[in-house]
Amino acid sequence: MARWQPNPRERLVFAALELFEERGYELTTVIEIAERAGLTKSTFFRHFSDKREVLFGGEAMAGLLADGIAAAPPAAPPFEAVAHALAAVGEVAFTSARREFVARRRAVIAMNPELREREALKGLGLTASMTEALKRRDVPDLTACVAAELGALAMKIAYDRWSDPADGDDFGEVARRTLSDLRAAAALC
Amino acid sequence: MARWQPNPRERLVFAALELFEERGYELTTVIEIAERAGLTKSTFFRHFSDKREVLFGGEAMAGLLADGIAAAPPAAPPFEAVAHALAAVGEVAFTSARREFVARRRAVIAMNPELREREALKGLGLTASMTEALKRRDVPDLTACVAAELGALAMKIAYDRWSDPADGDDFGEVARRTLSDLRAAAALC
Numbered sequence: 001m002a003r004w005q006p007n008p009r010e011r012l013v014f015a016a017l018e019l020f021e022e023r024g025y026e027l028t029t030v031i032e033i034a035e036r037a038g039l040t041k042s043t044f045f046r047h048f049s050d051k052r053e054v055l056f057g058g059e060a061m062a063g064l065l066a067d068g069i070a071a072a073p074p075a076a077p078p079f080e081a082v083a084h085a086l087a088a089v090g091e092v093a094f095t096s097a098r099r100e101f102v103a104r105r106r107a108v109i110a111m112n113p114e115l116r117e118r119e120a121l122k123g124l125g126l127t128a129s130m131t132e133a134l135k136r137r138d139v140p141d142l143t144a145c146v147a148a149e150l151g152a153l154a155m156k157i158a159y160d161r162w163s164d165p166a167d168g169d170d171f172g173e174v175a176r177r178t179l180s181d182l183r184a185a186a187a188l189c
Numbered sequence: 190m191a192r193w194q195p196n197p198r199e200r201l202v203f204a205a206l207e208l209f210e211e212r213g214y215e216l217t218t219v220i221e222i223a224e225r226a227g228l229t230k231s232t233f234f235r236h237f238s239d240k241r242e243v244l245f246g247g248e249a250m251a252g253l254l255a256d257g258i259a260a261a262p263p264a265a266p267p268f269e270a271v272a273h274a275l276a277a278v279g280e281v282a283f284t285s286a287r288r289e290f291v292a293r294r295r296a297v298i299a300m301n302p303e304l305r306e307r308e309a310l311k312g313l314g315l316t317a318s319m320t321e322a323l324k325r326r327d328v329p330d331l332t333a334c335v336a337a338e339l340g341a342l343a344m345k346i347a348y349d350r351w352s353d354p355a356d357g358d359d360f361g362e363v364a365r366r367t368l369s370d371l372r373a374a375a376a377l378c
Contacts, residue, residue: 078378120309142346142374149342150378153334185331186375189267189339 009047011037016054017104025051025112052118055105061122062129064088065151069133078139078147079183082130083176086155090171094162103163127152150186154178198236200226205243206293214240214301241307244294250311251318253277254340258322267328267336268372271319272365275344279360283351292352316341339375343367 006014015036019028030051034044048054068085076084094102109115130148135141158175169177195203204225208217219240223233237243257274265273283291298304319337324330347364358366 117306117310120313121306124309124312140374140377142370143377145342145346146339146371146374147378149338150335150375153338157331157334181331182335183378185329185335186339186378188329188332189336189372189375 008037008039008043012039012044012047013054013057014101016051017101017108020055020108020112021104025108025115052114055109055115056118056122059125059129061089061093062125064092065126066129066133069130070136072137074137078134078137078143079150079179081134081137082147082151082154083172083179085130085133086151086158086175086179087172089155090173090175094159094171096170099163102159106163123152126155150182151179154182157182197226197228197232201228201233201236202243202246203290205240206290206297209244209297209301210293214297214304241303244298244304245307245311248314248318250278250282251314253281254315255318255322258319259325261326263326267323267326267332268339268368270323270326271336271340271343272361272368274319274322275340275347275364275368276361278344279362279364283348283360285359288352291348295352312341315344339371340368343371346371 012033016028016033019032019036028051030044031041033051033054034041044054065085065088068088069081071088072081072084109119127148130151131144134144134147139147154175158171158178161178162169162171162174201222205217205222208221208225217240219233220230222240222243223230233243254274254277257277258270260277261270261273298308316337319340320333323333323336328336343364347360347367350367351358351360351363
């Protein structure tokens with residue numbers, strides 16, 4: 001049987017992560033990332049618009065969140081729909097098999113200002129995507145904004161909690177608990 | 190009497206804004222900004238770390254928010270302290286005299302991806318600054334996070350509302366109304 005080979009996109013992501021860890025983001029070129037992945041520069045640019053983008057996966061996360069909100073039961077209130085979306089993220093992106101990758105990716109981003117900027121912009125995109133998905137469920141505008149903003153905050157806090165190896169729960173459960181903590185915290189504001 | 194001249198920092202900001210409007214952010218150099226302001230490149234770099242930074246005023250806004258929260262009456266609950274901070278922003282940065290400048294600055298940022306990234310990162314800095322200032326008032330961690338996150342959202346929405354020339358209220362009043370709307374929205378999540 002042939003050895004399992006990740007798809008070109010994943011190979012590029014892993015190659016980039018390795019190189020950023022070895023020599024830093026600034027000193028790594030797109031050509032080197034493509035070579036390490038056994039691919040060409042033009043394949044790189046078919047998948048990613050620039051070097052920064054390789055760690056951010058385009059709009060996949062935003063789409064995952066929007067789809068998760070759309071798929072929640074029709075009667076679910078906004079936070080319940082957000083919990084549904086975060087559970088979907090836990091099933092696809094923040095799985096236990098990907099825990100190590102996710103932590104390495106995060107450490108690399110924390111070390112580079114350009115990557116932190118891209119991440120900040122992506123974060124706004126996630127919030128906007130959840131806001132729009134909630135509005136499509138006829139949630140009133142301001143309520144959609146608040147639920148999406150707190151949903152994005154829950155995602156960050158749940159991610160920190162889930163990163164702790166002492167916590168064996170899956171991401172979706174951690175996120176649901178976090179949303180409920182945020183609701184209690186909001187009542188004290 | 191001598192004609193009033195804004196300080197070097199403000200001259201650089203206005204010169205940059207004009208040039209970004211005239212020829213776009215990418216095609217403007219730091220030397221051109223300094224020349225337009227009647228100053229040197231080294232003066233530019235004494236005030237700003239790079240070309241992007243000229244529209245973001247360093248950490249001034251983050252400091253303004255933190256000081257406003259610290260100066261709120263000791264017994265003020267978190268949202269009240271945030272309202273205090275947003276009123277301070279209204280008195281210093283979002284004054285009626287600066288309404289036109291603020292709108293022009295915003296239009297320039299909206300047109301350029303690099304400036305949007307920097308703005309996104311600055312937005313995270315504002316939220317972090319408010320979170321820390323609330324914690325120093327002994328607000329519990331999660332409550333501080335939620336109040337700061339919703340405070341940052343209130344600032345954005347209040348800014349949109351205040352930008353509408355039909356609304357004659359000052360920024361602080363608009364922000365206070367917005368915070369109260371967000372509190373009501375949060376209860377429906």
